[in-house]
Amino acid sequence: MAVIRDMIPAFELFQPTNVEDTIELLDRYGEDGWVLSGGMDSFDWFKDRIKRPAAVVDLVNVDELRGVRTTPDGVEIGALTTLTNVADHPELTADYSVLTDAASHIATPQIRNRGTLGGNLSQDTRCWYYRGGWPCYRAGGNTCYASAPTAMNREHCISGSSRCVAVNPSDSASALIALDAKFVIRGSRGERVVDAQDYFMRPSVDIERMTILKPGELLTTIRIPSTWAKATFYYEKIEDRKSWDFALMTIASAIRMSGGVIQDVRLAVNGVAPFPVRLEKAEQVVRGRTPSDDLGMEAGTVATEGAQPLRHNAYKIDLMRNLVRRAIRNSAEA
């Protein structure tokens, strides 16, 4: 079969108006179904004719998935809320600015107007081998092309690999992990709530998926507890251009200071592994201590211990160390 790109093949389109109907459809179609939110990830796959679901379930009319709501113990964001709406939201900006910073760094303004928070979190990796339709492990094949000795892997991972060395591309994931967010997933068997970092699949467990969503399931809500409201936040995204690009790396941190000392901390990075990583060892290093550049270096060094660079991405070790350093240092300056 010859290959042609840039022409979306036919599919059956469903546009349900509520979550229940959505789940029923997804359950019915199983592996042949596909959830469409903003379309930024989906259309690339469809245009390249690499992923071809029989049924696309478009959430555009499922209004109950949109919106930012205050709850007794924090904030809840509907998964279909656009990134612009997240980035501009006054309460989120006031209390959880690490998330709004993250959201405002995603892609371009135009993409943020259509892209959704849930979509950003659930999107597939951008390893160019995988995206090119190569039959790698993640695509159900039997090779990883990106980890081969001569492969082009400047954007790939330095840790957490297990036959796959791609990275998770979500800019908001690290921020939500830093906020101790929880994600609500609904399926035909009911609802489950997982910690943000547990939403992301390890390739050692299932190499073909970036998230734990099974066919028939839907990410409905992102819950942010008030734990870190108005904490000292830091967010930074490193990308090749100033806009549009997927991150080479992002870091998000939430720090509670008390008496000049770090009382508690969350540090999360993305772009270093096939899933966003919470840096628990680095957190331990800094907990209870006075933030400074030196402390940041110490934490950063601990965070990067055991990194396994590929041929073209050793710079990510230095970058990761420095981002941790900056996150810690920032809370001294703040």
Added chain:
Amino acid sequence: MELWRRAANPWGQDVLIGISWDLMWAAVFAGLAFTLAHAVWAKWLAPAASTDAGGGSSGAGLPAQILRHALSERVFHWVMSAAMLVLLITAFAPVIGIQFAWVTIHWIAGLILTATIVYHIIHAVFWQDFWAMWVNKADIEAGLAELSHMVGRNGTEVPKAAKYPIDHKMFHHGASVSGLTAIVTGIFMMLRIDTWLGAANPYLLDITDSTWGVVYVVHGISGVALFGLIITHIYFAIRPDKWWITKSMIYGFIGQDKYVENFDPNRWAIPGAAPQEERVPAGVGASLGSDDAVVGSSDAAVGSGDVESGSNDTAAGGGDLAVGGGDAAASGGDAAAGGGDAAAGGGDAAAGGGGAAATGESPSDSDDGLNESEAAS
């Protein structure tokens, strides 16, 4: 039912990438179907025991407990089986939706399996009767006799068995071929991932991706074959009427009565057993027709039951039991490729359970392992 999966490589060329998981279901189905069929047959349809075709021993001069598998053989078998089970579970559980980090465990278990098999091959070649595990003419005749008996021709004489009856041997053949294939392909596949052997390099040795596809398919076929075989193997191992054989793989011994009932001392000699026929001299590589080694050299005396493997050496020139053992089984007792020796073999000695008269038992295909009829001293 699909047999395999194909994909387009980066140049758009159609290549194999692995087996279809339909084959797993097929192998499982085959294994279970055989098991079920056998269980039903054994319970309701098996004819009465075959007549004693003679060739047994009188039991005189035999110790009460006869060593069937020495400690080293048993350790080998169980380590190998544990590795094998881990391999099968890590291979197939994710396919049926039980997700966990399986790859590292899989190849580590694979390396363990490889080590045990390498040990086994060397041990079998140099310290045991290598040919004891290979099917020969006598086996085939016995098998046919069994078959006749099974289909109801009562009265057919079913000869007593060698240490490993034909069904054991066929299982071993199947299991060893599948196992070796799985191991060799598996080791090549380790080039494709990061392991202790080195970083992933799919391009090493310039193996083309269509060749790799074949490697994966072969690995998959041998894996599912093993799956099916193991199902039957475990079935027979836990059958109450076979339990005495299974116990010998745990404790090492079978009872004297079982020996007398089931085994032809010409074909599996124990020191002290008095065969009714002439002993046939044996040696390594003895021709087809003579079974293992045996021949009553005195150093075959098991007598004391102290069969610690250590000492046995086979030394002393002639007729040493040690050499006899037939385990060419590389993978030791795993399901043979292509499914069920037992199924193929038909001649299930168990069936001849009828033939072994009293107990309806006979050494069934709980084979594998070493046959070290090591003489104690």
Added chain:
Amino acid sequence: MAEKLVGQDISPPDLRAKITGRAKYAEDFRADGMLFAKLLVSPMPHCRVRRIDASAALAMDGVVDILTADDVPSVDAPGEPCLTNEPLYEGEPILAVAAVDETTAADAIEKIRVDFEPLPFVLSPLDSLHPNGPNGRLDGNTMIGRELATIKWTEEDFAAAPEGSMPMGEAAAEWTVGDIDAGFAEAALILDETIVHQSLSHHPMEPRTTMAYWQNGKLYIHTSTQSLARTQSAIANMLDMDIEDVVMIAEYCGGGFGSKISGSTIMQVPAIFSRKVNRPVMLRITRYDETALGRARPGFQAQVKIGFRADGRITALDMYVLGDGGPYGRSGDNMSAGSTASLNYTPLSQRHRGVAVYTNTPPKAAQRGPGGAQIIGMLEPLMDKAARELGVDRLDLRRINAPEGDVLFGPRQTGLTSVHVKEAIDQGAELFGWEERLQRSGQRNGSKVTGVGVGVSPYTAGSRGFDGLLVIRPDGKVAIHQGIGNLGTHSIADTARAAADVLGLAWDDVEVIWGDTRRHLPWSSVQAGSQTTFAHTRANHAAGMDARRKLQEIAARDLGGQAEDYETSDGRVFRRSSPSRGMTLAQAARRAIELGGRYSGQELDEDLNDMTKRSATALAGTGLIAAARDNYQNEGGIQSWVVGFAEVELDVETGQVDIVKYSAVTDCGTVLHPRSLGGQVLGGSIQGMGIAMSQKWVFDPVWGIGFAHRLYTARPPGILDVPLDLDWAAVEIPDPQNPVGPKGIGEPPVGAGSAALTSAIADALGGKCLCRTPLTADVLLAEIEGREPAYGPLDLHV
């Protein structure tokens, strides 16, 4: 008296259409019965088609036919066929399918089975020059002169190169001026550097879609192209037709940058296909296809040795440049790099050697400042390095090496019409605040270190000898006919001002006629090489002068006196001594029609091009026809300059670079249209910044397949990558050989933008030149952290 139009900001006539979306580009056209075509392209970097089985596709409802390589004219190697059975790059078109809609056509492509035989491939020039290296083509790996050839260097050549340096073996082309050995002997400082400049795609916003149909033996073609008249003639050549049988409609073009100069190879496909099936055919080119067949800038692998006197004067320049030649044609970038360097630095002696090597990567073509932009981006930081080591002021080093009016440069020692680069340097330094910003060089601001840079960048800026054509209509309006393409530079309108100013017209009285060969257009230059402004202000000036002469003659005839007694302006031709004696242009036009002969297109100058003659003849009798060839002074080459200045902050912890400020000053003669000029200077500069900072290709070396198929992977610069307050200015000294004054400008800014950044980043790194593009965060961070570079010093496509 009407104010001169030259020098004013006037909205171009196509602006409204573009902004409101009513502008019709090639893909916006439809015709009755039109079919859509889709391409089946090569999956491999080099292969042979053994068999095509299209039966399943042809059996589909709605599929009309396929077009294969056997259906199109074959082309002599190393020319590029529009369809091929031996693809030489991944993505090369092999066949096309035509169907009633695109969905069907795409589905049909998938049903076609093609049997391929892989052939050896090579991605990097140096690999092919290696004694055991593969060739990109079966018939050779380079051209020597006009002949295909194979050049292999020897093991000794490779062994002789010091670690990390480029080996240098047999060259395909070479030239020398002066004595470089003597030059190096007298040098106080010698730099010997290894350089890599990536190849990168043109990525115009509009891919090269074409729609074509035939009627009565004429080909009607809507296409995306930079030129118009020249594209029409290119199509006629490609299809072996008379030019009068080609009707081309191309009013708008969404960018080309050199990749669509005379149309594109692929535009033949719908033309031929529509003739085959006797229905209109639209071939929409997608971004994926555009990246493959849409042309690219050749990358370089080079070794550069420069000798400097103690005062910074370059005594010897010895360059060896390998060009990534793609699979077809004759790539000249690597050699124009030599002439550009010769002009920009006027070294006392120079040798230039080069090999353009065929590779199985997308085909190469000139990209905005071909050869020049690459080499300037790489050499300017080396000039800074020399300045640093010699203790000479960086701008002084540029000044001491800069050409002046009497310069002779390049292998043929050509002269120039004008050069004012020193003025541009001085003016730019002032505009940018060079002295003040230089103080911040190397200063730390938190984790950021400041770097300041400069890039002096020349490029060709004109040509001569083309025709102007205008009609003064009986209603008094003046139709200025332009045979040039509207590639987005506004030159269709801007160059028309030259004629309007001669006649003293108000812009409202001018109608620019462009974009459709049926509208009777004159012979023109290609829209490439930044030549249009110079060539067509002159051509339009000539036509204006012809019109003026004719108006004077008609007025004198009717109103008395001599022609010289009359003046034209404000819509009239009138007696200078008593302005009330005169006639309106409308009246003059009616008189011209009555008089006929040379006044109304019945008699034409001999030296006009045939195309112009045909057009003028077709317009004859519709008004006062003026048609003239640009026969103005013709000595020396025309070159413009842009000097770019940049201040950056390099974050030493992340490798990220922020551009704090960028200013550019241009020497391009008289300013024709300030806002448009600013767009060219800054737009081109931004394009250069993208080359320096983000844009490239990436290829997997085992499979020869690239990954920068889409804009988000190719990483061209966006408007958010640069500061909002970019500024520019012009030296504004008229070129003496252009009666209107301006020179071209499209290309010089690219090298300026690129070099200003490579120079500033090297400055931020304390003077360390990385000698490669693009300078992405990973490259910079590895350098800062002292890590082994991830890429070899000569690695391309990484």
